[in-house]
Structures are given as C-alpha cells and as structure tokens.
Amino acid sequence: MNLKETIDMLNKVIVESSELIKNEESTKQFLILPFLKGLGYDTYSPMEVTPEFTADFHKKNEKVDYAISLNGEPKIFIEAKPIHTSLVKNAPQLSRYFSTFPTVKVGVLTNGIDYHFFTDLNDANIMDSKPFFTFNLTNYSDEDFEHLIKFSKNLYDETMIKALAESLIYFQSFKSVIKEIFESPNDDFIKFVIKERFKFKVTQQFINTSRPLIQKSIQEAVSEMIAEKFNIEAPTSEKMLEEDVAIADKKVYYTEEQIHSLTRSEPFDGITITFPNADAYMSLLKLTPDEYTVEKGNPLSDFFISSVVTQGNNIVGYLVGQYINNKEDVTLYTVKSNEIAKFLDENPIVKETGFINARLNSRLNKKNNETTYYLRSCLHNLSFREIPNLISKEATKFFEVEM
Numbered sequence: 001m002n003l004k005e006t007i008d009m010l011n012k013v014i015v016e017s018s019e020l021i022k023n024e025e026s027t028k029q030f031l032i033l034p035f036l037k038g039l040g041y042d043t044y045s046p047m048e049v050t051p052e053f054t055a056d057f058h059k060k061n062e063k064v065d066y067a068i069s070l071n072g073e074p075k076i077f078i079e080a081k082p083i084h085t086s087l088v089k090n091a092p093q094l095s096r097y098f099s100t101f102p103t104v105k106v107g108v109l110t111n112g113i114d115y116h117f118f119t120d121l122n123d124a125n126i127m128d129s130k131p132f133f134t135f136n137l138t139n140y141s142d143e144d145f146e147h148l149i150k151f152s153k154n155l156y157d158e159t160m161i162k163a164l165a166e167s168l169i170y171f172q173s174f175k176s177v178i179k180e181i182f183e184s185p186n187d188d189f190i191k192f193v194i195k196e197r198f199k200f201k202v203t204q205q206f207i208n209t210s211r212p213l214i215q216k217s218i219q220e221a222v223s224e225m226i227a228e229k230f231n232i233e234a235p236t237s238e239k240m241l242e243e244d245v246a247i248a249d250k251k252v253y254y255t256e257e258q259i260h261s262l263t264r265s266e267p268f269d270g271i272t273i274t275f276p277n278a279d280a281y282m283s284l285l286k287l288t289p290d291e292y293t294v295e296k297g298n299p300l301s302d303f304f305i306s307s308v309v310t311q312g313n314n315i316v317g318y319l320v321g322q323y324i325n326n327k328e329d330v331t332l333y334t335v336k337s338n339e340i341a342k343f344l345d346e347n348p349i350v351k352e353t354g355f356i357n358a359r360l361n362s363r364l365n366k367k368n369n370e371t372t373y374y375l376r377s378c379l380h381n382l383s384f385r386e387i388p389n390l391i392s393k394e395a396t397k398f399f400e401v402e403m
Contacts, residue, residue, distance in 0.1 A: 001038065002038070003038045003039060003040075003145075003148070003149065003152065004145070005038075006034060006035065006037070006038025007035075007038065007137055009034070010031060010034060010035060010038075010137055011137060011138055011272075012272070013030055013031065014031075014083075014113060014137065014138060015265045015266075015267075015272050015389075016267070017030070018083060018084075021082075021083045021112070022082070022083075022084075023082050024080055024081065024082045026083075027080060027081070027082050027083045027111065027112040028051075028065070028080050028112075030112075031083065031112030031113070031137075032066075032078070032080055032110060032112050033049075035112075035115075035137075036049060036066070036068070036078075039148075039151060039152040039153060040152045040153035040154055041068055041153050047069060047072075048068065048069055048070075049066055049067075049068055049069075050066065050067045050068075050069065050074075051065065051066055052064070052065070053065075053066065053067035053074070053077070062093075062096070062097075064077045064078070064079070064097045065078055065079050065080040066078040066080070067104075070153070070156060073103040074101050074103055074104050075103060075104060075105065075106065075156065075158075076104065076105075076106045076107070076108060076151075077094060077097045077098060077101075077104050077106075077107050077108070078107075078108045078109075078110065079091060079093060079094040079097070079107070079108070079109050079110070080110060080111075080112070081109070081110065081111040082111060083111050083112045083113060084111070085111045086111075086256055087109055087110070087111055087114050087116055091107065091109040091116070091118065091127075094107045094108075094109055094118065094127065095107070095118075095126075095127040095129075098118070098120070098125070098126075098127035099125055099126055099127065102125050105119055105120065105158050105161065105162070106118070106119055106151070106161060107119070107127050109131070112137075113136060113137050113138060114134060114135070114136050114137075115134065115135045115136075115137075116131035116133075116134050117131050117132060117133040117134070117135070117151070117165075118130075118131050118132065119132055119161065119162065119165045121162075121165055121166060121169060132164075132165040132168050132169050133147055133164070133165070133168055135147070135148050138388065138389060139385075139388070139389075139391055140393075141310075141393070142393065147164060147168075150164055182218050182222070184215075185211065185214050185215060185218065187204070187207050189214075190207050190210055190211060190214050191207060193210075193214055193217075194206070194207075194210060254284065254379070254381075254382060258280070258283075258284060259382070259386065259387065259388065260388055261277060261280040262276060262277055262280045262281065262284075262357070262387055262388070263275065263276060263277065263387060263388050263389050263390065264277060265389045268330065268332075273306040273307065273319065273321065273330075273332070274306050274307060274388075274389040274390055275304070275306070275321070276299075276304045276305075276356045276357040278299040278300075278356055279299075281297065281299040281356055281357060281378065281379075282299045284379055285297055285299070285378065285379065292354075293354065294351065294352070294353070294354035294359065294360045295354075295359050295360065295361070296354075296359055296378060297354060297355065297356070297357065297358065297359050297378025297379070298353055298354040298355065298356065299356050300353070301350075301353040301354055301355055301356050302322055302323040302324070302327075302353070303320060303321070303322050303323075303347075303349075303350050303353065303354070303355045303356065304320070304321050304322075304323075304355055304356040304357050304358075305318050305319070305320060305321075305355055305357055305358045305375065305384070305390070306318075306319040306320065306321040306332065306390075307319035307390060307391070307392040308384040308385070308390050308391055308392070309392050309393075310385075310391055310392070310393055311393070315337055315384070316336065316337055317334065317335055317336040317337050317339075318334075318335050318337070318340075318375065319332060319333075319334055319335075319392070320332070320333040320334075320335055320343070320355075321333075333347075337374070338372075340372075340373040340374065340375065341371070341372065341373050344360075344373060355375070355378070356378075357377065357378055357387070358375045358376065358377060358378055358384075359375070359376055359377070359378040360373060360375060361373070361374055361375070361376055362374070
C-alpha cells in the first residue's frame with residue numbers, strides 16, 4: 001500500500017470510526033502507526049520505530065512516544081496526542097526531547113489527523129517554536145502531499161528537509177509582509193511607490209497625504225489583475241468600499257468547535273459525502289428565518305454543497321446534495337463550476353431557496369453582457385476550504401461521467 005492509498009484508508013477510518021478512537025493509545029494504533037508504515041518505516045522493527053524511546057531528559061521517566069531511526073541513529077521524534085485533541089502551534093515537551101539528541105532534526109506533534117513538523121532553523125539543536133510544515137490527513141493540497149513525501153524513508157535527507165523548511169518559512173514570512181503592506185502600507189513602501197514615478201523630494205506630510213491613495217491603488221490594481229485573468233468585471237472603488245464596510249460590520253470569527261460543528265460525513269452509494277448541520281448554520285448566521293436568502297444562505301433549504309472539488313488552487317466543481325422524501329433520502333448532482341447557471345436553469349427552486357451552506361453570487365461581464373454565477377461559503381470570513389471534509393481533490397470521482 002503506497003502513501004496515497006494509506007491516507008485514503010486512514011480517511012475512511014476517521015470518517016467511520018473516529019468516535020471509537022477515544023484515547024492516545026488507540027490513536028497511535030489505528031492512525032499514527034499506519035501513517036508511519038505508509039511513509040515506508042518498518043513499524044514492526046523496534047530498531048527503526050522505537051515506542052517509548054527513553055532519553056536523558058531533565059524530568060525523570062519522560063519518554064518520546066516514537067523515535068524513528070535511520071542507519072542506527074534517531075532522526076525523527078514524534079509526540080502523540082489523542083485524536084480529538086486540538087494541536088497548538090508550539091510543543092514545549094517535544095522541544096525538550098529534541099534538544100537531547102543532536103542527530104534528531106525533525107520533531108513531529110500529531111493527533112493522528114494533523115501533523116506539525118518542527119526543526120531547528122533559528123538555533124542548532126534547539127527546536128523552533130513554530131512548525132515549518134503542517135499536514136492534515138483530511139484536507140491537504142497536491143503541494144502538501146509532495147512535501148510530505150520528502151519525509152518518507154526512501155527519500156529522507158536532512159539537507160533536503162532543511163531546504164524545504166527554509167523555503168516554507170521564508171514563503172510564509174514574505175506572504176505575511178506583502179499582506180501587511182497591502183492592508184496597511186508603511187512609510188517606506190509609500191516612499192518607494194512615489195519615487196518610482198516622481199523625482200521630487202518626498203516629505204512626511206506628502207507620505208501621509210498619499211497613504212489613502214496608495215491603499216486605494218493597491219485594491220484597484222489587484223482587482224484589475226484578477227478581472228483581466230478571469231475575464232470578469234472589476235469592481236469600482238465605490239463598490240469595493242461598500243463591500244468592505246458591509247463585511248467589516250459583520251466581521252465574525254469562529255471557534256474550532258463551531259467550525260467542526262458545521263458538517264458530518266456519512267457513506268452514501270459507495271462514496272463518503274458531507275452533510276451540513278443546518279442548526280449550526282442557523283446559529284452562526286445569526287439571522288432569523290425571515291432573513292434567510294439566496295445571497296445570505298438558507299438553512300431551511302433542501303439543497304446543500306456536499307463537496308467542493310479542487311484542482312490545485314482552483315475550484316472546478318461541486319457535489320450538490322438535495323434532501324427528498326422529508327429528508328429521508330438524498331439526490332446527488334455533480335456540477336462543474338462553469339455550469340452553475342445551467343444547473344440553476346434546470347433546478348429553478350435553487351434560485352428561490354438557495355443552499356444551506358452556500359450563497360449564490362453573480363457578476364456581469366460588460367464585454368458580452370452575460371451574467372455568470374459562482375458560489376461562496378454563506379459564512380463571512382470562512383471559506384469552503386476551511387470547512388471540514390468539504391474539499392475533495394479527486395475530481396474524477398465526481399466528473400467521470402458525461403454531464
């Protein structure tokens with residue numbers, strides 16, 4: 001069984017048996033050990049995968065849950081938590097293990113579903129406080145999978161792992177800086193933009209005067225680039241401002257428990273589909289039934305998005321579910337992204353009621369005067385990608401038949 005098959009098998013275990021995996025030991029047995037085996041490590045050899053590995057720790061009787069050794073030397077330490085434990089972004093206990101063995105360059109904190117990978121980029125033999133890579137068994141991209149393969153037995157190389165860690169850390173850092181500049185450009189960035197086009201001396205007063213213009217320019221430039229790429233109408237400054245104000249007025253953040261309450265997964269006709277919990281959406285939308293609309297989402301609807309099918313970073317389609325027979329049965333529809341309008345024409349009731357977990361948006365292309373439709377999560381500040389079990393990367397599973 002290769003790594004991809006192992007992950008698919010573990011996803012099935014998580015969907016069907018997660019409630020039976022109640023503690024750390026069962027998490028190790030049913031999730032973590034099979035995962036390590038999928039990476040090519042011999043879980044039946046205590047010389048290669050050593051449970052309860054003892055090291056010279058400051059605290060007596062403190063042990064590593066697993067030590068993975070290559071060529072007789074421990075290389076990876078793993079700290080296990082029960083499946084239903086939320087992992088934090090730091091791991092002080094694992095950090096103590098890490099600093100004891102100079103040969104260990106990777107520390108892994110896991111609950112059997114989420115895997116957080118740490119190394120020592122900042123100081124040699126001192127584990128960084130934040131992971132450089134995280135992998136979720138139930139929600140990962142093709143790029144995540146390619147990164148994960150580098151930790152397999154046959155490919156494991158410390159130099160390659162360090163290069164991966166550096167690239168991911170730098171990428172996240174660069175992205176956060178760019179995001180900060182876009183959201184709130186600092187004086188140096190404003191001065192740089194001005195000097196690119198004008199030669200006069202830039203004063204602090206002029207920087208302060210230019211700040212709102214620079215912010216507006218950034219928003220419109222990004223909007224125009226997106227519009228050109230996807231051949232859609234770019235929103236005007238006024239419309240963007242109205243939308244920003246509307247979203248700011250409704251800015252809401254959700255706890256992990258609230259997010260996980262949104263869905264449940266069940267086997268259906270040979271595949272696993274995700275059902276929305278209407279009550280959870282009713283609670284988080286904070287609307288009365290009279291206010292539910294196609295644009296805002298409608299927990300009273302019979303239609304819901306069961307899976308959002310992606311290829312890379314692009315959404316290519318949806319698996320749409322419809323409750324029938326007083327919610328005793330479900331009908332499934334596969335809908336490609338560019339065929340949402342066709343689906344609405346064939347099912348006009350959806351135009352009237354909307355989806356439980358999605359809101360229907362449209363945009364007008366001024367070039368051909370055509371209206372195109374697209375779907376978004378009905379919850380502000382929460383995308384489809386953040387809702388558990390909703391993303392599927394196996395497009396062929398749903399679109400193998402002619403539509």
